[in-house]
Amino acid sequence: MKVNIAGFNIDKELIDKLNSPLATPELISASYARISRSNKSIEELRKEAMKELEKARKTNTNIIFAMGHSSVAEHSVFNIDLIGVSRALTELIQRSRIASFTEKSQRYVTFSKDYVVPAEFANRPKLKQPYKKLMDELFAEYELSFNALNELYKKQKPELKTRERECLAKEDARYILPLSTKTQMGMTINARSLENLLRRLSKSPLKEAAELKELLYTKVSAIAPSLIRYIDNDDYTGKVDLEKVGFTGFLQQELPWVKELDLENKVRVINLPANADDTILASIIYQQGELNWNETKETVAHLPRIIKQQLWNQVFKDLKPWHKVPRAFETVDFSFELTMSESCWAQFKRHRYCTVLRKAGSSLAAKIPPAIKAINRENIWTKLNNKIIRMGSALPPKLAYLNPYFRTNASIVTVFVKMNLREIYHFVRLRSDENAQWEIRELSQLMAAQVKKNAPQAASFLCGKSEMNR
Numbered sequence: 001m002k003v004n005i006a007g008f009n010i011d012k013e014l015i016d017k018l019n020s021p022l023a024t025p026e027l028i029s030a031s032y033a034r035i036s037r038s039n040k041s042i043e044e045l046r047k048e049a050m051k052e053l054e055k056a057r058k059t060n061t062n063i064i065f066a067m068g069h070s071s072v073a074e075h076s077v078f079n080i081d082l083i084g085v086s087r088a089l090t091e092l093i094q095r096s097r098i099a100s101f102t103e104k105s106q107r108y109v110t111f112s113k114d115y116v117v118p119a120e121f122a123n124r125p126k127l128k129q130p131y132k133k134l135m136d137e138l139f140a141e142y143e144l145s146f147n148a149l150n151e152l153y154k155k156q157k158p159e160l161k162t163r164e165r166e167c168l169a170k171e172d173a174r175y176i177l178p179l180s181t182k183t184q185m186g187m188t189i190n191a192r193s194l195e196n197l198l199r200r201l202s203k204s205p206l207k208e209a210a211e212l213k214e215l216l217y218t219k220v221s222a223i224a225p226s227l228i229r230y231i232d233n234d235d236y237t238g239k240v241d242l243e244k245v246g247f248t249g250f251l252q253q254e255l256p257w258v259k260e261l262d263l264e265n266k267v268r269v270i271n272l273p274a275n276a277d278d279t280i281l282a283s284i285i286y287q288q289g290e291l292n293w294n295e296t297k298e299t300v301a302h303l304p305r306i307i308k309q310q311l312w313n314q315v316f317k318d319l320k321p322w323h324k325v326p327r328a329f330e331t332v333d334f335s336f337e338l339t340m341s342e343s344c345w346a347q348f349k350r351h352r353y354c355t356v357l358r359k360a361g362s363s364l365a366a367k368i369p370p371a372i373k374a375i376n377r378e379n380i381w382t383k384l385n386n387k388i389i390r391m392g393s394a395l396p397p398k399l400a401y402l403n404p405y406f407r408t409n410a411s412i413v414t415v416f417v418k419m420n421l422r423e424i425y426h427f428v429r430l431r432s433d434e435n436a437q438w439e440i441r442e443l444s445q446l447m448a449a450q451v452k453k454n455a456p457q458a459a460s461f462l463c464g465k466s467e468m469n470r
Contacts, residue, residue, distance in 0.1 A: 103184070347431075366386075
C-alpha cells in the first residue's frame with residue numbers, strides 16, 4: 001500500500017510566488033481523469049500533465065464536456081473570498097449542496113451601517129432616496145437596541161463577561177437588520193459546483209447577482225479555463241406559469257399578507273413514516289443477514305418487543321456526540337412545514353442535504369425577540385418591519401424582483417422540509433445544543449418531539465450535543 005499527498009489548499013499569496021502557469025488545479029483533474037484509461041502510475045500521469053499543460057486542458061474538456069464525466073471537475077477545488085455581498089444574495093450562493101461556506105456572523109460581530117443599494121436604483125431617485133432613508137433607520141435602531149440590550153444584561157446577568165454579554169445583545173438586536181446588509185464569507189467549492197452556481201446567478205434578474213457571476217468567472221477562468229463551460233442563462237427554470245393556463249388560485253391575491261401567521265405553530269407535520277422503528281431495524285439487519293428486503297421486514301415485525309429492545313441497545317451502544325448514526329436511518333423520511341424568521345432561516349438553510357422548498361410571498365408578521373419587548377422597542381420594530389415590507393410590495397412590477405432587499409431578519413419565512421432520520425440526528429445534535437441560537441433551538445426541539453412520538457426507539461438518542469455529554 002502507498003499513499004501520496006497530490007495537493008492541498010494553500011493561500012494564493014504562496015501560489016503567486018511560484019510564478020508558474022502550472023499552478024492550476026486543472027493538472028490534478030486531468031491526471032486523475034486519465035487513471036481509468038491508462039496502465040501508468042498516478043505519479044507518472046501527474047508528471048505528464050505538468051509537462052503538457054495544454055494537452056491536460058484538452059483532456060479535461062474532452063472527458064468533462066464531450067464524454068459527460070463531470071465528476072472529473074470535482075477534483076479541482078477553489079477557496080474564494082466573497083466580500084461585500086448582500087445577505088439577500090447569500091440565498092442564491094449558499095444553495096450549493098457540495099460546497100462549504102463560513103459567513104461573518106451577525107450573532108458574534110457588530111455590524112456597522114453598510115448595505116447594498118441596488119444598481120437598479122441608479123437612475124431612480126424616487127425609489128433610491130426612500131430606500132436609503134429606511135435602511136439608515138434600521139441600522140440606527142439596530143445600534144440603539146444593541147446598546148439598550150447590553151445595559152439590560154449588565155443588570156440582569158452581571159456574571160457574564162463583556163464579550164458574552166455583548167454577543168447576547170447582538171443575537172437579538174440583529175433581527176432588525178435588513179437583508180441588504182453587506183456580509184462576507186469564505187467559500188470552498190469544486191469546479192462542477194461552481195459551474196452550477198454561475199448558471200444559477202445568471203438566471204437571477206438581480207444586477208448584484210450578475211456582477212458576482214462576472215467576477216467569479218473572470219477570476220476562475222483565468223486559472224482553470226478547461227473546467228467550466230455552461231454558465232449562461234439557458235432559459236430552463238423548471239417553473240410553471242399559472243396565468244398562462246388561466247388558473248391563479250394558488251397565487252396570493254393581496255401582498256403583503258394581511259392575515260397574521262400563527263407564529264406559535266412553528267412546526268406542522270406534513271408526513272410521517274409508517275413503522276419507522278421496524279424499518280430502520282430491518283435495514284440494519286438486512287446488511288448482515290441473507291433474507292431479502294421484504295422477508296427481513298416481515299421477520300423484524302414479528303420479533304418480541306424485548307428482543308427488539310435488546311437490538312436497539314446494541315445499535316446505540318458507545319454512541320458519542322461526534323458519531324453519525326448508521327446509514328440505515330436514511331430509510332425513513334419526515335416532512336414538515338416550518339415557520340421561522342429570516343434570522344433563523346439563515347442558519348437552517350445550511351442544512352443543504354435535506355429537501356427544502358421556500359414558500360413565495362411576504363407577510364406583515366414578524367418574529368420579534370422577547371428581549372426587544374423587555375427594552376420597550378416592540379412597537380417601533382413592528383412599524384419598521386411593516387414599513388419595509390410595504391415599501392417592497394409597492395415596487396413597480398418590473399422591479400418586483402428586488403423584494404428580497406426589502407426584508408429584515410425578523411421577517412417571516414415558511415418552508416416545506418423533508419429530512420431522513422439520519423439528517424435529523426445531525427440537525428438536532430447541532431441545533432438543540434445549549435449553545436445554539438434560541439429560535440432555531442426551539443424549532444429543533446419541536447421537530448425532535450414529533451419524531452420521537454413516531455419513532456421512539458430510533459429517536460431515543462435524538463438530542464443536542466450538550467445533552468449527550470451529560
